[in-house]
Amino acid sequence: MKVVVLGFDGASPDLVDEWIDHLPALGRFKDRGVLGRTVPPVPAQTPVAWATFMTGKNPGKHGVFSFIARRSGTYERDVAEPKKLKSKTIWKIVREAGKKAVTINVPMTDAEEGVTSVPGFLSSLEGVPQPKSLGEKVARKFGIDRVRGDLGTETLDRVDTDPDLFFEEVNEITEEMAEISLCLLQEESWDLFMPVFMGLDRIQHFFWKCVDPNHPRHEESEYGELVRKFYVKIDEIAGEFLKSAGEDALTMVVSDHGFCPVHTEVVVNDYLAEEGFLEARDGEIDLEGSMAVSYGYGDVWLNVKGREPRGVVSAGEEYEKTRDGIMECLGKIEVGGKRPIKAAKRREELWWGPYLNEAPDLTAIFNVGYQAARRPLITNGPRRYVNLNPRWSGGHDGTHDPGDVPGILGIVGPGIPKGKRVEARLWDLAPTILDLMGIPIPADIDGKPLALKDPG
Amino acid sequence: MSGIDGEYLKELERKSVAIIREAKAQFSKPAALWSTGKDSTTALWLCRKAFFGKIPFPVIHIDTGxxxxxxxEFRDRMAREWGLDLLVAKNGEALRKGVSPEKDRFECCTLLKTQALKNLLEEERFDALFLAIRRDEHGIRAKERYYSPRDSDFKWDYKDQPAEMWDLYVKPSEDFSHMRVHPILHWTELDVWQYVKREKLPINPLYFARNGKRYRSLGCMPCTVPVDSDAKTVDEIVEELKVSRVPERAGRAQDKEQAYMMQKLRSLGYM
Known part of the structure; x- marks a missing residue:
């Protein structure tokens, strides 16, 4: 069977439920097929979660652990990018089965032989159609040499002062993406077709407080209405795809994660410094002299002898004792009488696979409402330890408990029974898609195909 | 610079000058916003070109203190040199109350920038404002909005935009406060720097690298972060931008690619 997957980065099942009466296309998923939730991996970050989606594996098997990870054997920070993805993708599996995949603006995708694609967020080829013949077609039809799949830095930098411009641009980009995708859906040959729309993620980070009445900084403003209108727009796009995909195709909607409120940022490195795990001089972190540092997501990287260039913690007993000490330190953090950190986990408690040794040694999982302050910083000012006014009012990558920020999952099409309840994990979707397409599922995939056709 | 680049800049300039002259003709009391940054300084230069050296309307600088x-320093020097009719918008009341980004970034911007401007517009009753907003990525529909109407609350409905044919434009009636006019909307960051180079425009020294860092845009001290760069002259900035964001992007240096991605993650809030 042919499959269309519509990716809506950051789409929240809570908001979809709340506004379902205004979302007729998603309503069709609910009435005629499946509309439920899917649980992202830890951490529920865009590059990690889409990597898990397209490999069917946990990060220990695909090698992408964070937006920002430590480059092995150095103290350098690396940005997640497609070439860090070490596992076979579903696009490649589909191609090897003699079928054709088309991907548009999927984060963490690059040019891949035999796959028609417009690489997405975090690719050095973002927006540049692949192969060249697709680029020529897009140029001929639309007069552009790059597809805008995301906001530019100029507009993002202005979001506080010109939110209207931000909404204007995100709407414009989304409409263009839909137009180009629908055109390629008609004109390209495909067995698996997948565009990803980034807008909701960008909008909700900045404007979550406008749609969440329980947010301590909740604002009744027209921006809440613009968020709702954007869900309506996404739904219209889903409706267009349902119309165009054809009777024989199955359509899925999926998000890599949802959202939760964020009102307080915790500067993890301040706490590490206070407990003696981190050394700082003149406000600068001494990476070589510290036992541990966080790079901004509640991730904690130890400085281990023989592993880092100037390691200070011996492998073995001292490593374990240091981890225990840090876990205890993080666990007892209190802000205004509340605990921002739900749990601190060792890497082997979160992931498994050949790339586990590239993962942060520990990860702090934050409660809803909190997230780690970004950038590896320490503060010495009056806001020491916490920032009560983060730029974002919504988050998902704090690192949060994936159960607190589930994404959406909808499936509708031939053979899908209606009203079936499905609890999925994000890595179940690749094997589910392969199963629906009649392609054998590789044995090393972590997920399991959803039992869609069983009664009940 | 090659002949083609020169022609290209001339075309950008021609379009901007036409928009500025058209807006001046359509509105009775326009003004220009000027941050002293490269974009709005370029826009002022274009206004000077449109009116033969003397800008026939006030130039507003929003001072957040x-x-x-x-x-x-740059503002006062240029105001003298170019003979600008400079108006400074300042929300003295909010400053006295001690608004700061540490307390609330959104509120800080709203009070010190938006409210300061609103107060001034109410006093002066300007009906059009020139803003140096740009689009770095070009979309497919030529839906570039050179004109963007705002109501008295500065709000604007993206669905309710006038037709994009700006020269056929008719003012909307209800609750209209002023028209925002974007004369350099079609320019990219690289275009601006190439034009600055060609026209030998004076530029705020903050844009040039000191100790391996420079500012790519100018704002308030607490909320503006410099980027890693060694570009110390306009020429070096042009070269830096050419390698860091070429559309083809084949063979781009790895560190430039990472620098661009880091910048984007910072703008998004991931860093």
Missing amino acids: CKFPEIY
Whole structure:
């Protein structure tokens, strides 16, 4: 069977439920097929979660652990990018089965032989159609040499002062993406077709407080209405795809994660410094002299002898004792009488696979409402330890408990029974898609195909 | 610079000058916003070109009280040199109350920038404002909005935009406060720097690298972060931008690619 997957980065099942009466296309998923939730991996970050989606594996098997990870054997920070993805993708599996995949603006995708694609967020080829013949077609039809799949830095930098411009641009980009995708859906040959729309993620980070009445900084403003209108727009796009995909195709909607409120940022490195795990001089972190540092997501990287260039913690007993000490330190953090950190986990408690040794040694999982302050910083000012006014009012990558920020999952099409309840994990979707397409599922995939056709 | 680049800049300039002259003709009391940054300084230069050296309307600088000293110095020097009718918008009341980004970034911007401007517009009753907003990525529909109407609350409905044919434009009636006019909307960051180079425009020194860092845009001291760069002259900035964001992007240096991605993650809030 042919499959269309519509990716809506950051789409929240809570908001979809709340506004379902205004979302007729998603309503069709609910009435005629499946509309439920899917649980992202830890951490529920865009590059990690889409990597898990397209490999069917946990990060220990695909090698992408964070937006920002430590480059092995150095103290350098690396940005997640497609070439860090070490596992076979579903696009490649589909191609090897003699079928054709088309991907548009999927984060963490690059040019891949035999796959028609417009690489997405975090690719050095973002927006540049692949192969060249697709680029020529897009140029001929639309007069552009790059597809805008995301906001530019100029507009993002202005979001506080010109939110209207931000909404204007995100709407414009989304409409263009839909137009180009629908055109390629008609004109390209495909067995698996997948565009990803980034807008909701960008909008909700900045404007979550406008749609969440329980947010301590909740604002009744027209921006809440613009968020709702954007869900309506996404739904219209889903409706267009349902119309165009054809009777024989199955359509899925999926998000890599949802959202939760964020009102307080915790500067993890301040706490590490206070407990003696981190050394700082003149406000600068001494990476070589510290036992541990966080790079901004509640991730904690130890400085281990023989592993880092100037390691200070011996492998073995001292490593374990240091981890225990840090876990205890993080666990007892209190802000205004509340605990921002739900749990601190060792890497082997979160992931498994050949790339586990590239993962942060520990990860702090934050409660809803909190997230780690970004950038590896320490503060010495009056806001020491916490920032009560983060730029974002919504988050998902704090690192949060994936159960607190589930994404959406909808499936509708031939053979899908209606009203079936499905609890999925994000890595179940690749094997589910392969199963629906009649392609054998590789044995090393972590997920399991959803039992869609069983009664009940 | 090659002949083609020169022609290209001339075309950008021609279009901008036409928009500025058209807006001046359509509105009775326009004004221009000027941050002293490269974009709005370029826009002012284009206004001077449109009206043969003397800008026939006031130039507004929004002073939040926490700008870099270089901004004030540059502003006052250029105002003298170019004979600008400079108006400074300042929300004295909010500053006295002690608004700051540490307390609330959104509120800080709203009070010190938006409210300051609103107060001034109410006093002066301007009906059009020139803003140096740009689009770095070009979309497919030529839906570039050179004109953007705002109501008295500065709000604007993206669905309710006038037709994009700006020269056929008719003012909307209800609750209209002023028209925002974007004369350099079609320019990219690289275009601006190439034009600055060609026209030998004076530029705020904050844009040039010191100790391996430079500012790519100018704002208030607490909320503006410099980027890693060694570009110390306009020429070096042009070269830096050419390698860091070429559309083809084949063979781009790895560190430039990472620098661009880091910048984007910072703008998004991931860093």
